[in-house]
Amino acid sequence: MVPPDGRIAVARGPAVRNRASGWGADRVATLATLLAFGLSLATFVLYPLIEILRRSVEGTAGLTIAHYAAFLKTPQVFAALGRSLWIACLSTVLTILLAFAFAYIIARIPLPGRRVYAKVALLPLISPSFVQALALIFLFGRNGLITHHLLDVPWSIYGWHGIVISEVFYCFPHAFLVLEPALRSVDARLYEAAASLRTPWWRAFLRITLPEARYALASSSFLVFNLVITDFGNPVIIGGSYSVLATEIYTQVIGLQNFAMASVVSVVLLVPAVGAFLLDNYFGRRAIASIGGAARPYIVPVGRLGRWLAVSFVGVVTAGILLIYGTILAASLVRIWGYDFGLTLRHYRFDTAGGYGSIWMSVALSGAAAVIGGLATLVLAYLVERRRPTGAWALTLLALIPAAVPGTVMGLGYVLAFNKGLLILTGTATIVVLSHLFRFFPLGLLTSRTKVKQLDPALEEACQSLRTPLWRILVRVIFPLARPAVAASIIYIFIRSMVTLSAVIFLVSPDISLAAVSIMLLVNDGKLNAAAAMSVVVVLVILVVLGIGEVIARARGRDQRPAHPAAA
Amino acid sequence: MAGPFQAVRSGAEGNPAEAARGTLELQGVSKAFGRVWAVRDVDLCVPQGELVCLLGPSGCGKTTLLRLIAGFERPTQGRILHDGEAIEDLPPQARNFGIVFQSYALFPHLTVAQNIAFGLENLRMPRREVQARVEELLRLTDLAESAGKRPPELSGGQQQRTAIARALAPHPDILLLDEPLSALDARIRVRLRGEIRRIQRDLGIAMVYVTHDQEEALSLADRVVVMEAGLVRQMGRPAEIYHSPRDPFVADFVGAANILPCRLEAGPPPTAWVGRRRLTLLEVPETRSGAATLGIRPERARVLFGEATRAGPNWLPGRVEGITFLGAMLRVHADVDGLPVHVDVSQHMLNSELPPAGGPVWIQLPPEALMVFPTAPPGEADGSA
Numbered sequence: 027m028v029p030p031d032g033r034i035a036v037a038r039g040p041a042v043r044n045r046a047s048g049w050g051a052d053r054v055a056t057l058a059t060l061l062a063f064g065l066s067l068a069t070f071v072l073y074p075l076i077e078i079l080r081r082s083v084e085g086t087a088g089l090t091i092a093h094y095a096a097f098l099k100t101p102q103v104f105a106a107l108g109r110s111l112w113i114a115c116l117s118t119v120l121t122i123l124l125a126f127a128f129a130y131i132i133a134r135i136p137l138p139g140r141r142v143y144a145k146v147a148l149l150p151l152i153s154p155s156f157v158q159a160l161a162l163i164f165l166f167g168r169n170g171l172i173t174h175h176l177l178d179v180p181w182s183i184y185g186w187h188g189i190v191i192s193e194v195f196y197c198f199p200h201a202f203l204v205l206e207p208a209l210r211s212v213d214a215r216l217y218e219a220a221a222s223l224r225t226p227w228w229r230a231f232l233r234i235t236l237p238e239a240r241y242a243l244a245s246s247s248f249l250v251f252n253l254v255i256t257d258f259g260n261p262v263i264i265g266g267s268y269s270v271l272a273t274e275i276y277t278q279v280i281g282l283q284n285f286a287m288a289s290v291v292s293v294v295l296l297v298p299a300v301g302a303f304l305l306d307n308y309f310g311r312r313a314i315a316s317i318g319g320a321a322r323p324y325i326v327p328v329g330r331l332g333r334w335l336a337v338s339f340v341g342v343v344t345a346g347i348l349l350i351y352g353t354i355l356a357a358s359l360v361r362i363w364g365y366d367f368g369l370t371l372r373h374y375r376f377d378t379a380g381g382y383g384s385i386w387m388s389v390a391l392s393g394a395a396a397v398i399g400g401l402a403t404l405v406l407a408y409l410v411e412r413r414r415p416t417g418a419w420a421l422t423l424l425a426l427i428p429a430a431v432p433g434t435v436m437g438l439g440y441v442l443a444f445n446k447g448l449l450i451l452t453g454t455a456t457i458v459v460l461s462h463l464f465r466f467f468p469l470g471l472l473t474s475r476t477k478v479k480q481l482d483p484a485l486e487e488a489c490q491s492l493r494t495p496l497w498r499i500l501v502r503v504i505f506p507l508a509r510p511a512v513a514a515s516i517i518y519i520f521i522r523s524m525v526t527l528s529a530v531i532f533l534v535s536p537d538i539s540l541a542a543v544s545i546m547l548l549v550n551d552g553k554l555n556a557a558a559a560m561s562v563v564v565v566l567v568i569l570v571v572l573g574i575g576e577v578i579a580r581a582r583g584r585d586q587r588p589a590h591p592a593a594a
Numbered sequence: 595m596a597g598p599f600q601a602v603r604s605g606a607e608g609n610p611a612e613a614a615r616g617t618l619e620l621q622g623v624s625k626a627f628g629r630v631w632a633v634r635d636v637d638l639c640v641p642q643g644e645l646v647c648l649l650g651p652s653g654c655g656k657t658t659l660l661r662l663i664a665g666f667e668r669p670t671q672g673r674i675l676h677d678g679e680a681i682e683d684l685p686p687q688a689r690n691f692g693i694v695f696q697s698y699a700l701f702p703h704l705t706v707a708q709n710i711a712f713g714l715e716n717l718r719m720p721r722r723e724v725q726a727r728v729e730e731l732l733r734l735t736d737l738a739e740s741a742g743k744r745p746p747e748l749s750g751g752q753q754q755r756t757a758i759a760r761a762l763a764p765h766p767d768i769l770l771l772d773e774p775l776s777a778l779d780a781r782i783r784v785r786l787r788g789e790i791r792r793i794q795r796d797l798g799i800a801m802v803y804v805t806h807d808q809e810e811a812l813s814l815a816d817r818v819v820v821m822e823a824g825l826v827r828q829m830g831r832p833a834e835i836y837h838s839p840r841d842p843f844v845a846d847f848v849g850a851a852n853i854l855p856c857r858l859e860a861g862p863p864p865t866a867w868v869g870r871r872r873l874t875l876l877e878v879p880e881t882r883s884g885a886a887t888l889g890i891r892p893e894r895a896r897v898l899f900g901e902a903t904r905a906g907p908n909w910l911p912g913r914v915e916g917i918t919f920l921g922a923m924l925r926v927h928a929d930v931d932g933l934p935v936h937v938d939v940s941q942h943m944l945n946s947e948l949p950p951a952g953g954p955v956w957i958q959l960p961p962e963a964l965m966v967f968p969t970a971p972p973g974e975a976d977g978s979a
Contacts, residue, residue: 482697484695484697484698484699487664487693487695487699488699490665490685490687491664491686491687491689491761492712492713493716494712494713495716502701502704507702507703
């Protein structure tokens with residue numbers, strides 16, 4: 027029995043029989059963490075919405091439908107519903123047509139520089155949602171470069187057409203991001219089989235391309251519909267007197283102090299917004315499920331003419347996007363747009379409207395929300411995916427609700443909910459951070475969940491059998507392995523928080539001014555050049571953060587190889 | 595159980611620390627997933643120092659049984675006792691079993707030494723002791739030179755040994771291994787099998803080892819538990835399982851076997867009819883007559899080509915269907931009255947040139963090599979012959 031090299035000494039260590047090794051305490055920690063998540067989600071997601079619902083039916087004596095009746099009977103308010111639906115439908119159709127064609131070309135025609143085109147197409151994602159509208163005003167407004175100076179036509183961009191054009195540019199990258207992978211993942215063998223059966227190209231398009239892309243088409247359509255109908259920034263800047271539901275909420279609150287009517291409009295807006303969100307989710311899941319791993323991308327055999335048409339199309343679209351950003355940049359650098367095109371940097375002084383303070387405030391509050399959100403979503407994703415507690419679905423649902431809720435509605439809910447009782451938060455930086463945090467929690471959670479799901483489930487079992495406490499699993503195992511996903515969530519939440527306007531428009535105060543809101547106020551004051559300058563600064567800040575993220579990701583890239591083929 | 599493990603056990607009893615590790619006992623353990631019974635009514639006893647292999651085809655419930663022991667699943671019925679205490683409701687953290695996963699589940703961002711130290715740190719062991727223990731295990735598993743490497747930089751075999759070291763570090767009472775070698779090349783597999791056996795003997799620790807590889811089970815285990823469809827088909831020492839399988843399934847799964855339907859006659863002399871051919875048996879179990887099954891291992895049957903002298907009983911004429919080259923052996927695929935019979939022969943034992951396919955052949959099924967199962971072969975109704 028005794029081996030020659032004295033290994034037996036190794037064997038006879040103290041038998042560790044510490045059965046009460048803290049797993050009970052660990053269970054308590056798990057439950058307490060889940061409870062904390064449940065409570066904060068209920069408080070900061072559900073409660074504000076309930077408050078809105080309550081205010082919309084609250085009369086002087088009990089429940090009433092009087093506010094809803096008033097909504098139907100007030101023409102200028104009721105009209106906003108029809109306008110919102112019209113704008114959303116028209117923008118959706120136009121965006122999907124453009125984005126589908128663009129995605130088709132990028133995915134299937136090997137043009138030189140197509141990566142550059144794809145990158146440019148994504149630019150609108152990293153800028154305040156209303157820069158489109160701002161640029162259109164510079165180009166086509168009353169004093170617009172094109173309408174006034176080049177053509178001198180008495181045509182104004184303000185109104186529904188201006189909103190629709192801005193929305194198309196704003197939503198284009200979102201639709202592109204759904205459609206492009208779907209088109210790229212259709213297996214070339216289908217087309218080769220079709221060709222061997224002598225199928226004409228138009229029939230292949232109708233019978234293969236469209237059916238294979240149908241879920242992505244449906245998903246992106248509902249996504250765009252939701253984005254447009256909930257958008258506040260573009261309509262408020264370029265809509266003029268053409269008010270939609272999202273801006274009507276703002277008018278009712280800021281202009282008329284009519285919180286009951288604002289609540290009714292919010293409830294009305296929630297119906298199409300949530301409906302579109304649910305349909306987007308439903309089709310989106312199917313679209314992702316239909317993307318197989320082994321497909322060989324199809325390269326469309328195009329002739330010279332086809333290639334020329336493709337280049338012109340993507341060229342025109344990317345030129346349009348670049349024109350928007352070029353205009354903003356140019357406008358920020360000239361003395362007075364339309365009158366004096368002499369170069370100056372004075373618009374970057376921001377003497378009014380918060381100045382640089384509002385930018386740093388935005389950076390600080392967005393950064394706080396992003397870091398908390400990135401880490402919190404990882405913890406929740408881990409608990410939901412690996413501990414599988416009862417009621418996990420309810421927690422997840424609760425966390426995902428804000429993705430469906432229009433920002434203006436969320437903001438109104440926060441104003442109504444946290445203005446009284448125990449939680450008086452209005453006017454503080456805290457409420458802004460909370461609003462950012464919970465509004466952009468859903469995508470952080472989805473990113474983290476995807477990552478946690480990819481981790482070998484046996485890692486969790488190994489941790490359990492090695493009696494690892496919850497906090498140690500999170501700090502030593504889950505966080506290091508999910509670091510890229512956490513970084514992605516943090517960057518995402520940061521960017522969205524920097525550029526959002528709708529949710530925080532009601533939450534700013536004299537002490538707390540934010541860049542996005544300042545830009546809107548500058549536009550309202552007619553200081554368009556300064557608004558452009560601040561937009562440029564916001565985009566630069568985001569680019570810097572993205573750059574830092576990229577550098578970190580590259581540096582980390584070295585030790586991101588999978589451990590074991592089976593665990594990968 | 596008698597035999598070698600008894601000796602190991604008495605050796606372990608001499609040491610109080612080892613004796614405290616206790617015996618694992620399963621009593622009527624069943625596990626249902628929805629309406630499917632993955633494990634049915636398993637009784638099993640793993641005394642200290644024994645290496646038990648759970649062997650079976652995929653889906654037989656062997657991994658589920660291991661997960662029940664580990665605590666990742668709870669039994670639907672039955673009890674699991676460790677050292678006399680019921681543990682079936684305890685979570686894995688409270689069981690003090692080491693586990694080696696099929697995918698190893700090493701922490702890819704930690705070094706080998708950090709992986710091994712991981713469980714020790716969870717026990718709040720002082721740093722100095724952790725370091726000493728890690729060094730012991732690095733030596734035990736021959737990983738000292740790789741201590742600073744991370745799993746992705748290791749070979750499959752090194753990853754495997756790291757997983758074993760990590761599981762062993764906190765002095766588990768029992769080590770559970772789930773197909774630990776299945777991801778490795780055949781050659782490394784054989785070497786590591788020996789390593790695992792050596793470590794197990796050195797530590798005198800009990801192991802429950804899941805595998806679908808019968809060769810691995812036979813060469814490694816003190817005791818083999820053959821499972822199929824959630825049931826334990828047979829339990830015993832490797833030689834026992836191999837030489838006296840209890841039923842045709844075990845005979846065919848553990849080592850290859852020719853399975854022939856037959857009718858028994860108690861005799862005397864005890865006889866089996868395979869079709870219209872008459873075979874002499876040594877004995878007929880339970881003096882039962884009627885439909886039954888014969889089994890014979892390919893290497894225990896004999897083969898003669900041409901009309902050489904045939905000594906002894908039970909020679910059957912057949913035709914050669916084909917011959918497969920297996921390296922040291924040749925496998926002759928023959929057809930005897932429509933039944934396929936495989937015979938393995940060493941090349942130097944052949945009495946003549948290889949016959950062409952379709953050529954005549956004589957096959958002997960020696961009485962002492964015939965395994966008699968008093969049930970009809972699987973898939974054939976009783977008495978239909």
